[in-house]
Amino acid sequence: MSNIVVFGSQWGDEGKGKIVDMLAADSAAIVRFQGGNNAGHTLVVGGEKCILHLIPSGILHPGKICLIGNGVVLDPEVFLREIDTLAAKGLDVSPARLMVSKKAHVIVSYHRALDSAREGSRSSGAKIGTTGRGIGPCYEDKMHRCGIRAADLADPELLREKIKSALEEKNVLFSKLYGCEPMDPEQVFQELLPFAERLRPYLGDVSTAIEQAVAGGGTVLFEGAQGTHLDIDHGTYPFVTSSTTVSGNAASGSGCSPRMLERIIAIVKAYTTRVGGGPFATELLDATGDYLQEKGGEFGATTGRRRRCGWLDMVVLRESVRLNGPTELAVTKLDVLSGLPELKICVEYEYRGGRISHPPQEQNGMAYVTPVYETMPGWTEDITGVTSFSGLPKAAQAYLERMEALSGVPVGLVSVGPDRSQTFHR
Ligand code: GDP
Ligand code: IMO
Ligand code: MG
Numbered sequence: 001m002s003n004i005v006v007f008g009s010q011w012g013d014e015g016k017g018k019i020v021d022m023l024a025a026d027s028a029a030i031v032r033f034q035g036g037n038n039a040g041h042t043l044v045v046g047g048e049k050c051i052l053h054l055i056p057s058g059i060l061h062p063g064k065i066c067l068i069g070n071g072v073v074l075d076p077e078v079f080l081r082e083i084d085t086l087a088a089k090g091l092d093v094s095p096a097r098l099m100v101s102k103k104a105h106v107i108v109s110y111h112r113a114l115d116s117a118r119e120g121s122r123s124s125g126a127k128i129g130t131t132g133r134g135i136g137p138c139y140e141d142k143m144h145r146c147g148i149r150a151a152d153l154a155d156p157e158l159l160r161e162k163i164k165s166a167l168e169e170k171n172v173l174f175s176k177l178y179g180c181e182p183m184d185p186e187q188v189f190q191e192l193l194p195f196a197e198r199l200r201p202y203l204g205d206v207s208t209a210i211e212q213a214v215a216g217g218g219t220v221l222f223e224g225a226q227g228t229h230l231d232i233d234h235g236t237y238p239f240v241t242s243s244t245t246v247s248g249n250a251a252s253g254s255g256c257s258p259r260m261l262e263r264i265i266a267i268v269k270a271y272t273t274r275v276g277g278g279p280f281a282t283e284l285l286d287a288t289g290d291y292l293q294e295k296g297g298e299f300g301a302t303t304g305r306r307r308r309c310g311w312l313d314m315v316v317l318r319e320s321v322r323l324n325g326p327t328e329l330a331v332t333k334l335d336v337l338s339g340l341p342e343l344k345i346c347v348e349y350e351y352r353g354g355r356i357s358h359p360p361q362e363q364n365g366m367a368y369v370t371p372v373y374e375t376m377p378g379w380t381e382d383i384t385g386v387t388s389f390s391g392l393p394k395a396a397q398a399y400l401e402r403m404e405a406l407s408g409v410p411v412g413l414v415s416v417g418p419d420r421s422q423t424f425h426r
Contacts (some may be wrong), residue, residue, distance in 0.1 A: 001219045002262035006330075008227030009320035011274040013307065014162045015415055017041025017334030020057035020223045022420050023265075028218020029065040029210060029360060030058030034243040036073035036138070036224030037106060038100060039132040040301025044418040051091075051301050056223050063097070065153030065213060067206045070103035071243065071253020073138040076195035079202075084134065085393070090298060101150035101206035101255070108163065110183050111137040111171050111356055117178035128239055129276025131302050136391035138241040141166065145356065150203055153196035160189045194407050199418055207255025211251025220260065222250035228320040229359075236359075236366050247324040265412065266326035267363040268317060268403070270334045273307040275300045279367035281345045285411030296336040313346040313371065314406045321407050331400060334392075335416045340378040343399060346371035346404060376402060383419040387424050399424075 004023060008014045021043040024030050037053035038259035043060060044050075052059070056072065068074060079100070096198050111134030119130055127182050130136060130149045146166050146187045163186040171182035204364075210220055224245060229235045231245040240326055244253070251258040271292055277408040283289065285344055289309045292298065298307035320326075337343060348357050349369035380394035389400075392414075411426045 003214075003220045003222070003260050004262050004263045004265060005222040005224065005247045006265050006267060007224035007247045007324055008245065008319055009266040009268050009324070010272050010313075011229050011280070012227040013040075013224075013273055013275065014227060014269045015118030015330075015353050016224060016267045017043050017052060017057045018194075018332065018415060018418065018420065019265065019423070021058065021414065022423055023061060023079060023221055024061045024064055025252050027058065027064065027221035028214040028216065028290070029067055030056040030221045030223055031067040031206070031210065031250075031254045032056050032067050032072050032223050032225065033069040033177050034245060035241065036135050037075050037078045037239060038132060038133050038135045038199070038302060039225035041225070041386055042222075042418065043381060044173055045420045045421065053082060053302060055082050055086065055093070058221065058223075059091060059093065059098070062092060065207055065209065066098045067254070068100045068104060069206050069254035070101040072101070072104045073107050073135055073142075073243075074100060075107040075197050076153070076192070079197055092236065095201040097318040098161055098202060099204040099209055100150050100202045102149065102203050103255075104140045104147040104150045105118060105138055106150055106153065107134045107138045108148060108166075109143060109188055110167060111141070113168060113180070113183065114173070114375065117174065117180055118411070121178060127277050129278075133302075134159050137240040149379070150199070154200050154203060155406050156193065159192070159196065160185075163189050170300060180217045194273055202211070209255060210256050214260070216249075221255060224250070229316055231323075232321070236278045239276070241401075247326075253345070261324055263328070264324060264326045266317075266324060266409065267318060268329050268331050270331055270337055270399070271313060272310045272316070273295075273298050275303070275305050275307050276307050278309055280310060280363060281315070281349060281366060281369050282313045282372045283308050284310045287371060288340065291340065291388045292336060295339075296333055310372070311344040311346055311373070312403070313348055314403075314409065315359060317403075317407050318357065321409055326409050329403065329409050330413035330415065331411055332415040333404065333416060334400070335382070335384045337396075337399070338383055343376045343378050344373040345376065345402060346407070347374050348372040374402075384422060389414065389424070389426050
């Protein structure tokens, strides 16, 4: 077995949680390395659904070590609530198997307030449609070097001082720019304290824990959040999230060498979805878009928002291949395409009077492309019970083969339903 990185190749919600849950069976440790509770990863086992926002998607497998790396931004309240929900289901969520990096940055109430204030102040076309979880403001503080790190939760005096200092600047923004009430540092501190106390036993050195898992003969599974086109550098800026979502960050965001990243799996939804604002070249604002949305149950796992739906975009996928270097594709939600008479795949864009095969890099350039499509025949059979490539209708096989040809990457896994069991190897 090899160490594995799982990443999203589109705009998130590709089914990363489902695939990580499945692969966790053969891993010793599962690590989240970026993002925060903007993520919503859905696991379905034996018909029972579980949505995780922060805790790695390996938690349902007894005995597996679950680690939250330094690259994550952690909301203590959300983390503890998630622990309580899992414990109520009888799962072991003790610090013996669950660890938060002391270097992870902490989301505080003023980050959430700033996220909402900023979104509220943007004009309708400029709204990013953030999840409102304080993700961007927390990463800003990290880069600004005034952030609170998880280790600080064990040092109340330092915590109090950092909150006071952070609010000196933020309160000017709240009161003078956004017209809202300033926040009382002592109140923010007192509200955080009980969470900090409960979180303390979970704090640890994730980098060393990874080293130990490998030294013990086990493999590590790195769980990406969001998707490549939401990446702060490579995504459709400024309509992106605030972290580095590409596979290479699995090393930096968890504290290990890039040489540890061996097998890299691109999770690809068989069509495309996006939640929130920003350009989406293959979006379908018609009955086919509604069909995908309804049949795919495309509602955000974090905010419950309707996901925008469209055809598969190979320009987007090819860029993801270039940026992440996948060794294989895991294609999800192929079952959702059953029943459509024909399927379209975007292979290039028309842009400024020419044809391009990669996304434009100018700000919002993606909003001005016109997709160039290839059309393939669809299939009518229900494929949710199929367990092998040869068991798929010929048209579904051809669709997967076309994805392989256009991306240059083999399909290693196929998912035909939400349940852990509805997955097979190519
Ligand atoms: P993630 O954020 O990448 O983990 O994905 P989400 O959990 O936000 O969204 C994926 C949704 O699709 C969830 O509701 C999953 O249960 C569901 N899902 C995953 N794989 C499949 C599949 O192959 N077929 C169907 N019909 N649903 C799937
Ligand atoms: P998973 O891991 C889909 C989107 C938001 C918004 C933008 C910025 O479940 O795939 P943020 O709150 O991060 O500042 O919002 O990014 N977004 C996601 N979209 N899936 C996600 O995570 C997302 N996390 C953030 O909708 O457009
Ligand atoms: Mg999701």
